[in-house]
Amino acid sequence: MLTGDCMSELIPVVSDGETALSAAEIALIDAEIAHVPYRSAVAIDALKIVQAQRGWVSDESLRAIARHLRMSAAELDGVATFYNLIFRRPVGEQVILLCNSISCWIKGCDTLQAQISERLGIGLGETTADNRYTLLPVTCLGACDKAPVLMVGEELHEDVSAQSLRELLAGSGDDR
Amino acid sequence: MPTITIDGVAYEVEAGRNLLESCLSLGLDLPYFCWHPAMGSIGACRQCAVVQYQNAEDNRGRIVMGCMTPVTDGAIFSLSGDKARHFREAIVESLMLNHPHDCPVCAEGGECHLQDMTVMVGHRDRHYRGRKNTHRNQYLGPLINHEMNRCITCYRCTRYYRDYAGGTDLAAMAAHDHIYFGRHQEGVLQSEFAGNLVEVCPTGVFTDKSLVHDYTRKWDLQSAPSVCTACAVGCNTIPGERYGRLKRVHNRFNAEVNGYFLCDRGRFGAGFVNSDRALEFPGLREADGRYRALDHHDALHRMMDSCAAGKVAGIGSPRASVEANYLLRLLAGTDNFAPGFSDAEQDLVNLALRLQQQSAAVTPDIRTIESADAVLVLGEDVTNTAPRIALALRQSVRNKAYEMAAGLRLETWQDAAIRNLAQQQRSPLFIAAVADTPLDDVATRRLSLAPEGIAALGQAVAAGISGAASATPGSTSGEAVDIVAALARASRPLVIAGTGCGSAAVLQAAAEVANALCSSGRQAMLCLCVPEANSLGQAMLAGPKAPNLGALEERARAGEIDTLVVLENDLYRRGNSAGIDALLAECRNVIVLDGLDNATTSAATLVLPAANFAESEGTLVSLEGRAQRYYPLFQPREERRPSWVWLLACMKELERPDVHSLHHFDDITRACAADIPALAGITAAAPDLHYLNLGVKIPRQPSRYSGRTAMRANISVHEPKQREDEETPLAFTMEGLNRSQPGALLPWVWSPGWNSNQSLHKFQTHAGGPLKGGTAGVRLLHPGAAGGHRISDITAPATAAASAAPDLWQLVPRPRIFGSDELSALSPGLAELVVPGFIELSPADAGRLGVATGDGVDVGDGIATLEVRVNATMTTGCAGYSAGFAGSGNLAPLARVTLQRAANWQRRPQLIGSDRGNGSGSSHV
Ligand code: SF4
Ligand code: SF4
Ligand code: FES
Ligand code: FES
DSSP states (O other): OOOOGGGTTTSOOOOGGGSSOOHHHHHHHHHHHTTSSSGGGGHHHHHHHHHHHHSSOOHHHHHHHHHHHTOOHHHHHHHHHHSTTSOSSOOOSEEEEEEOSHHHHHTTHHHHHHHHHHHHSOOTTOBOTTSOEEEEEESOOSOGGGOSOEEETTEEEOSOOHHHHHHHTTTOGGGO | OOEEEETTEEEEOOTTOBHHHHHHHTTOOOOOSSOBTTTBBOOOSOTTEEEEESSTTOOSOEEEEGGGOBOOTTOEEESSSHHHHHHHHHHHHHHTTTOOOOGGGOTTTTSOHHHHHHHHHTOOOOOOOSOOOOOOOOOOOSSEEEOGGGOOOOOHHHIIIIIITOOOSOEEESOGGGOEEEOSSSSOOOOTTGGGHHHHSSSSSEEEHHHHHSOOOGGGOEEOOEEOOSSTTOOEEEEEEETTEEEEEEEOOBTTTTBTOOOHHHHHTTGGGGOTTBOOSOEEEOTTSOEEEOOHHHHHHHHHHHHHSSOEEEEOOTTSOHHHHHHHHHHHOGGGEEOOOOHHHHHHHHHHHHHHHHOSSBOOOHHHHHHOSEEEEESOOHHHHSHHHHHHHHHHTTHHHHHHHHHTTOOTTBHHHHHHHHTTOOOOEEEEESSOOTTGGGOSEEEEOOHHHHHHHHHHHHHHHHTTTTSOTTSSOHHHHHHHHHHHHOSSEEEEEEGGGOOHHHHHHHHHHHHHHHHTTOOOEEEEEOSSTTHHHHHHHHOTTOOOHHHHHHHHHTTOOSEEEEESOOGGGTSOHHHHHHHHHHSSEEEEEESBOOTTGGGOSEEEEBOOTTTSOEEEEOTTSEEEEEOOSSOOOTTOBOHHHHHHHHHHHTTOGGGTTOOSHHHHHHHHHHHOGGGGGGGGGSOOTTOOBTTBOEESSOTTOOOTTGGGTTTOSSOOOOOOOSSSSEESSSOSOOSSSOGGGOOOOOBTTBOSGGGGGGGBSSTTSOBTTOOSSEESSOTTOOOOOOGGGSOOOOOOOOOOOTTOEEEEEOOOTTTSSTTGGGSTTGGGGOOOOEEEEOHHHHHHHTOOTTOEEEETTTTEEEEEEEOTTSOTTEEEEOTTSTTOTTOOTTOEEOEEEOTTOOOOOSOOGGGSOOOTTTTOO
16 A cells, blocks of 8 residues: 555655646645545545536546545545446436336336436436436435435435426427 | 364364464365465455354354454364355355356466365356356556456455555456456556466466466476576576476465565566577587587587686676586686676675674574564665565565554454554664665655765664764764664664665675664664575675686786686676677687577687576575575477586596586585585585485476377377486476475475465465475575674775765666566566666756756766666766666766766657557457
8 A cells, every 4th residue: 555644755746736636626625635644535525526526537537636645546546436426437417316226126217217218318327419418327315215216416306207207307308 | 272173073273363274274175265375364255154153052153254263262163064065155156157267268277266166165057147247358568467357356466466565556446246456547567566466366367478378277387396596585486388488487485485476577587488599509609700500519529628728717607506606616716716796796795795694683584574673774675676575575564563453462364454453554664775766655764865875874873773872962863863763662673785786885884783783682684685596605606705707807818818618697797898898809718608699608609508497407595595496397408408517518528536426416516515615505405316205206297287299299199208307306297296395396286176376285384384395495694693793894895985076976776677687688578668778867967967858868988878767866966777787787886977968869759568558358368
């Protein structure tokens, strides 16, 4: 493990001027670093901060964060790819997270998925041509009692029916 | 010793171990994947499940993991009960859900731990009918092949690579059934120890690329116990051969030298054996400069004639065996035998030997290095000069973690727990070097100093230790104070230095620190690195008064040498080319014995093709003074002969009385031991030719060796009689017994049901312990026996006056693991990783010269032109150079030279071939 803060003077760090992180991102990440004993401890927060700014975490962004946290790109990539809500590929403006875990499956998430796919012309993991939506499966959104559920962007939709889904997606897709 | 019950039988087991280790040590086959004797337990794979019962009344029991369960007195287990067996079978089935079952095309097949475990648990029928995952493989460089689909997610690779070896560029990516072990991006694995992945991974994910491309199954390989010849550590190896080609090198366990691991120079650096530069016939230079091939009789007569008439001088080699060097020394006479070092190195190696002989400190082996609780490295970049020691130092800094664990009564094998507990806390490791070293990431501090500065720091530390109270304040630098404090607190302090930075004063200072520690009542260790496989043996053989190359050159110029015999040594790597040219030109006959064509063979009047380490036997003395024997693994082709055979035959022809009674290799070893007091112990390095293992020889071929007749069916369908080995206790056959013989004679590991290298535990006294037959090799330096503290009596050879003129730079060697060793750098694959020769400069110095990385500089008056690398950690005023590289032969360590921006320098393109990922999946066959 080569991430030790105690060795900071030994690990060459690309000066911040050369990193691809913006001043705003650095400020937010540094605020997190102030709370922890090791810089690498804020890896997840830093990924979230950068994703919030850029929509996703590209290889370049990931390496810039790794440099800033003085950890190896491989180690950070291990963290980034572990979490399916850290996007390592570009996503659309809105991410639809469709729960396919047990309660939602019982309550017919497959039908919802088919409906979304038909409506938007995308399968799981795909983004619409107009870059508005990306459809991703998710394992339980913690609202099992309101199954089936899905999220569009930041918003949780409960007890989704064919009808409510149609309304939700109105104005999107071909008929726009 | 606790007593435990396994399946109704009571066993006494060693306390402090886990159940898995204990079972294996008892000879019980308990399957496992993620546990590794050198890396401990994490309980990841769930393969080692057993049932544990609360007490005699408990007849249900519960499943526990053997590797995570301490053995406690009275514990009751079942290995063979249905519950445990079904669980283990289900584990293999689940681990293999995504496994492609591509054994027939897998390089691991036939020595695969997954195959062994699958058979062991009795799993046969797959129930899974879904689609399997398919991963994209990565290009990981020229040495290691990646086939990710075969992964069973045991995590051994990242635990080894990152946790054990300190690599940063391999990680576990993603989660659940997408998990992927690889790099952030395709590219060369950066660790110098990456090759051990080949042996650590229990499946065929990481395999040896050269083997994959030139493939033979383990059961078809002929192997012999060997010793790595690529540096002075002397790691024990098992090279494998088929069709006269060296196919691969595996680790041969030696608890005191290399444990379970090799470095990549050693593992991948033996490919030169297959080189098409190998000499096959003796060559006699004709008037027109061409060489005429001779058969060996003619060649011998030529050699004899040259040696009979006139004065003979010999130049030996630190990369040749003790025996060959000894014969040459007999042939030429003690006063006419130069050991074959460069002049500067000869003084340094002699000094290193004397310091170790006279020090009260212990000369450590790898285990004691790992046990050090404070380390001071002076001047030596061990990762690049004695790599395996660097891997041991990475373990020594964990002693802090083990201390913390002991405080919590955590067993040492609780790997994840201990790493979590210690986080970044490490035992002290101080490094003083001319610039950065690959160990810096685990160092408490790395100081960039010029060689005199390193020596002065060492002196200050020594003074601080011996007179801590009396030292006048201000006389030691702040750095020295910290180092003194760390060493003084330690109970097993270790000081490391070596010939690597070219400074006698640094060696001396290191010895003084060790002695000061000993005088202050500590059991200090002193490890002095030397450059080559037999450097130390050569110093022992030749002695301090032996002439050096410079002295021979003078004699040659004075017409005092008629015939010069050069043994396995490319002299152009040892001295400046003008001097070597003169030496060779002034001798009427220059007879060169070597294995590969090089600049020196090209200047010879007679060239004799010498067998390499894979084709001959010999003894080498490692940097810890351990004499070790290597054995031929196949017969040399054509007229190649071991050097000792050439030399002995020549002396017999000359009817020399001193070789009258020498017939076999062993006779030479014995004669040398009797003649040279420092080498008296070498006969004990390994059993002699008459050793029989329960009445039979030891086979080089495993019992399943196949296709022996077919191998040469293109020539004749009649299988010739196997060659008899008349020099060693090994046989070139399948017949014989490979079990419980001395450790020095272990040609391969295999045991029924254990086809992979994990079968090793069957050869160990207990799982992870030393070999049952005893640890290979014999120590010639009696560690710590000398008791003499009078280091100051030994005067270091004078080094060039330290007048730092402002427009002169001091040349400081910067050895590289890939490139500084002559032969390994010629191995395909590894050769791709050798960077061009370089000069490293501090940014300030680069600025003064007006150069940037990639520009060229002329060194001295045109003695070399090398590529600049600007290194922010380089000591200003010093110029690090690629020591041991072709093109650096003219550069002498510590010389003060002028530097100048090279005119007409052609910058290299930025990308090097092996960095260019060649597309997904296309890198494997
Ligand atoms: S690549 Fe090999 S060592 Fe690594 S987790 Fe997979 S099977 Fe284990
Ligand atoms: S080069 Fe040295 S450290 Fe590496 S395997 Fe060979 S002997 Fe061991
Ligand atoms: S199963 Fe869908 S929200 Fe929990
Ligand atoms: S070996 Fe015990 S869980 Fe893997």
